[in-house]
Amino acid sequence: MADDSRLFVSVGDAPIDVTALLDRVADPGAGAVLSFVGTVRESKQGKGVLGIEYEAYEAMAERVLRRIGDELLAGWPVRRAALVHRTGHLRVGDASLAITLSTPHRAPGFEALRFAVESLKRDAPVWKREHFEDGAVWVQEGS
Amino acid sequence: MRIEVLCFAVVREIVGAPAATIELPAAATAGTAAAALAEAHPALRPLLASVRLAVNEEFVAPDHALADGDRLALIPPVSGG
Numbered sequence: 271m272a273d274d275s276r277l278f279v280s281v282g283d284a285p286i287d288v289t290a291l292l293d294r295v296a297d298p299g300a301g302a303v304l305s306f307v308g309t310v311r312e313s314k315q316g317k318g319v320l321g322i323e324y325e326a327y328e329a330m331a332e333r334v335l336r337r338i339g340d341e342l343l344a345g346w347p348v349r350r351a352a353l354v355h356r357t358g359h360l361r362v363g364d365a366s367l368a369i370t371l372s373t374p375h376r377a378p379g380f381e382a383l384r385f386a387v388e389s390l391k392r393d394a395p396v397w398k399r400e401h402f403e404d405g406a407v408w409v410q411e412g413s
Numbered sequence: 414m415r416i417e418v419l420c421f422a423v424v425r426e427i428v429g430a431p432a433a434t435i436e437l438p439a440a441a442t443a444g445t446a447a448a449a450l451a452e453a454h455p456a457l458r459p460l461l462a463s464v465r466l467a468v469n470e471e472f473v474a475p476d477h478a479l480a481d482g483d484r485l486a487l488i489p490p491v492s493g494g
Contacts (some may be wrong), residue, residue: 308494324493325421325422327419355493367493390494391494393472396491396492396493397421397423397489
């Protein structure tokens with residue numbers, strides 16, 4: 271079982287503080303601190319996006335993020351990791367997702383980060399609804 | 414047995430509520446419970462093939478046996494991140 275204090279996960283409507291998440295994974299054994307931030311893009315196939323609404327099964331989403339974090343700590347030499355997904359109404363440019371982690375060397379760090387992003391997007395019970403001028407649409411996976 | 418079914422996104426819009434309580438026979442599975450909800454809300458039927466099932470916050474196969482008081486969630490295709 272991974273040490274809980276090395277892993278931070280959160281799902282909620284507070285704005286994401288990426289600097290704080292970088293600080294959370296700081297570690298004297300780390301030579302690399304990596305981050306991924308997912309942000310709301312201004313347009314989708316030429317249509318202007320007014321905003322995005324994220325809905326989550328919060329209790330299960332935190333459990334899934336924790337499971338992904340445990341896999342990071344077990345599968346790569348990750349010192350610390352943080353995974354956060356924001357819910358509620360977001361505007362263009364807002365951060366919806368942030369993952370930070372620290373490793374002794376950068377190569378495993380890049381691999382672990384990619385694994386974390388792809389796992390989260392595949393398994394986290396979170397749904398995105400895009401608001402356009404002519405209405406709102408639940409996004410289907412793969413979009 | 415009685416179980417609570419949590420509904421999200423497009424499923425929530427079809428069912429009209431974030432949760433529904435349904436009565437099921439003792440030998441019910443996650444799959445038969447989802448089918449029972451689709452009986453009451455036929456617009457769910459075409460979605461069932463792409464909906465994943467979770468019981469008490471863990472993904473399960475359709476043949477997972479339910480127990481009284483379980484919380485079933487219908488997880489339509491996710492789009493987090």
